[in-house]
Amino acid sequence: MAWLSILSGLVLLTVGAEALIRGATGLARRLGLSELLIGLTLVGFGTSTPELVSSIEAALSGAPGIAVGNVVGSNIANILLILGLSAFISPIAVEPKSFRRDMPALVAATLVVIVVILTGSVGRYAGAAFLAAIGAYIIYAYRTERRAPLQPEAVRHEAEAAQTPSASAPAKALLLTVFGLALLIAGAKLLVTGSIEVALSLGVSDAVIGLTIVAIGTSLPELVTSVAAAARGKSDLALGNVVGSNLYNLLGILGATALVQPIAVPSEIIRTDIWILLLATAAMALFAWTRGKVERWEGALFTAAYIAYLGWIGVSA
Structure with a gap:
């Protein structure tokens, strides 16, 4: 039943996030917001809503390991797994202006x-x-991209917003938004409850579950999207997506969760996982900075490192 709860929660989170993005974007268009601003805010935060509601639910349920592990684990998975697989399938070119703005912000965060x-x-x-x-x-970011509207990053944000259909009427957009939020809350409750049960049955800490099952599960939509884009030879956006997602997770998700419910950080995350996150972030910045692209062999190295990381968690759990 615990695994069924986890799977059901992941499905509800995915569907709920999509509904929330569509509804909120429809409302934003009705209010006359620009596509760029919608892309930077609603679409950016919307794709991170599974992590957000899962972390808040975990914190409120007394499972800080899942709350923090979800953020740390998702960021590690974004770099080593999602970026790694994308680069391995198709090398990723780096857009210099966006790199100089966003990568230092991520490293500092x-x-x-x-x-x-x-x-x-x-x-x-x-x-x-x-x-x-x-x-x-x-x-x-909004101001810099408005000053350089032809910059690929600005085009990407506007394209992301434009690809999200607007609702035909404000009432429909509002209903879709509420429906999406309800699914997210229900999905997060199922995911966190199932994860706690699995942790207890396996005799491992909730931090381990947060770093693995919850982190990978809430990152599945980004994983599928990035790998599919790489398979079509359109992996150039993968680096920007990972950098943006990691920034939202660290500052937005962890910030909102702590504001709702202060979080005690498990000692195992302090001992090891935050340093793995730091090394992964530094390696991503280094690989992207040298030669202006993330090569296929670097993607293979990232993917192998993630497999080794999961193996290490399994052995030490």
Whole structure:
């Protein structure tokens, strides 16, 4: 039953996120917001809603390991698994202007979050600061992309927003938004409840479940999308997607979760996983900076590293 609960939760999270994005985007268009702003905010946050509601539900359910492990594990999976597989299928070119703006922001956010995690907890003040930081980043990104409208990153954000159909009427958009939110809440409850049961039955900590099952599960939509794009020879957006997703996870998801419910960080995450996240982020920045692309062999190295990471978790659990 626990595994069925997890699978059902993942399905509801995926469907709910899609409905929420469509409904919220429809409402935003009715309010006259630009496609670029919609892409940077609603689409960006919308794709991270499975991680958001899962982490908040876990924190409220007294499972801080799942709450923090979901964020840390999702970011590790985004770099090593999603970016790794995408680059292995098709090398990823780096867009210089976006790289110079977004990668330093991600590295700085990773370092700041690690410093906070090393204190043993993420409190409401830290959560509020993280949310303020992601808000400032969105404003900065929006302004820079408005000044360079032909920049590939701006085109990507507008394309993401444009690909999300608007609702035919405000009432329909609102209904779709509420429906999506309801599915997300129900899916998160099923996922977290099932994950706690699996952790208890296997005799492992909730941090291990958060770093693996929950992290991979909530990242499945991005994984499928990125791998499919790479298979069609359109992997160039994968790096920007991973960098943006990781920023949202660290500052937006962890920030919102801590603001709702302060989080005690499990010691195993402090001992090992945050350092793996730091190494993965540094390796991504280094690979992208040298030669201006993420090569196929680097993607293979990332993928192998993720398999080894999962193996290590399995052995040490």
